[in-house]
Amino acid sequence: MNLSSEISRIAREQGRESDAVTHEFERAIVDAAAEAWGRERELEGQFNAETNAVEIYQLVRVVEHVDPSRTTREMDLAIAGGLGGEPGDELGLQVFYRDEDGEQAVHTAQQGYAQLLPPLAVLAAGLPFAGRPEWMRPLWPHRRMPWRFGRSVTLPALPEALDIIARFLDDAGAEVQRAGASPEQLEKARELGPMTGGLVALHERFGPSEGSDAEPLTWSGRALLSVDDALSRRDSMNEVMKILRADGAVDETWWNANWLPVFELDGAAADCLDPSTGSIVSWAKDVPERTVEAPSLDAWFSVIAIAAQSGLLAWEPKGMGLHCNHHLHPRAYQWFQDLQRLALPGFPRLAA
Structure with a gap:
């Protein structure tokens, strides 16, 4: 203003x-x-x-x-x-x-x-x-x-973080899917390994469900995928890597076979869970570097919750969804990264 x-x-x-x-x-x-x-x-x-x-x-x-x-x-x-x-x-x-x-x-x-x-x-x-x-x-x-x-930040546990985000969405009048994923989808998430508890909790609260008219939870333009869709996207990306290897020109750091897309934007960008480490990796088709955003989905969503609670985020329906509020200030994304670095020392960082 x-x-x-x-x-x-x-x-x-x-x-x-x-x-x-x-x-x-x-x-x-x-x-x-x-x-x-x-x-x-x-x-x-x-x-x-x-x-x-x-x-x-x-x-x-x-x-x-x-x-x-x-x-x-x-x-x-x-x-x-x-x-x-x-x-x-x-x-x-x-x-x-x-x-x-x-x-x-x-x-x-x-x-x-x-x-x-x-x-x-x-x-x-x-x-x-x-x-x-x-x-x-x-x-x-x-x-x-x-x-x-310069003050320290105490991150909420994931259930509280999801409550904060839910209240933020309510205050913003966001019509987001809230029924949660089906028992079958949640069981598939559990079967991915011991590092996926945060994914299960996220889908219990916001998991996409069939027949809902509400839009999926979206972060910076990337929509939350169902577990089935996430597994299908991973399979597709692994097939792409096989084709690239057969052609003899592939950067092995471009995609990791373990990564599971959690939030995705039309196959061009995704925030992925690495089930082997529990970390969250940001991937984009045309960007050579991969960024590890947080050591776990729990920590990642806790940072997002603090940002929402502090007035740093906004909601845009059928578009960016939950995102840094640049109408608040042009440096809003930089402020989000300041929070991320303070709350999660060493993150974000380039993936190895």
Whole structure:
């Protein structure tokens, strides 16, 4: 959302000057920040059209020695000297509080004056809505993504992760198959080996079933296959590999005979389960590299659930399905990968 355009629209609809609306917006953001970070801080907000946000600064005065009762309003000269401050100067320290500014927030937390500012855990908790004018709600910073501020992530167990995704789909009004796979399909999934428990749980909740008008659960354009269809796709890919070997030109890393497509897009791309290791491998027909997304389907879906819970995902019917919400921010997929790397150290990684 372009805040400059939105503020201009609101000003027209309410018959007010844009500067007045902007100032009200700045004051509301600063008031919310004071409520979240402590009203003993002296804060100032400035709308920046280039960053499309209200930038918040904490004002501090440089002194020879800090009064213990004014530790959030005064900066010791020994620290301020590195910033070019002298006794009596007033400095504005920017407080990075938005998800997209997480890297700057972490960097700031490593500076000598970081003790004056709100801790990362507080910043990652977000700003409250309570008491703000209703017209500002669409302009408010979105829900927090704590990993953007360097905080650790605790992944839910797979049953809870599937519950989170189900609630997300309900809230989005998604008409997704929920009856679950037939007992026969679930038994075939169990027969694939001891590393496929996550696949069974996924199909118990969202497995495609015959005769349903609802669309299958879809992740980034790739639809969940029934167990029969997954086995058939694997057989087809293994036949393709035989033909390529007979022609004498084949890259053995292009496809692994063990891989079982779980989510697939028209034979061009798939997220596969490797029953021998339990890992999830991302495959694409025209991409030479194969990426191991997660050590298990359980871990993979738990990351997806956290992303959904954090407001990073969106639902698009009959298309992308569940996917990173680029309307939220162009870097949404990068933020998803940040979460993935933090929650699953070493992933994603190239397949061997």
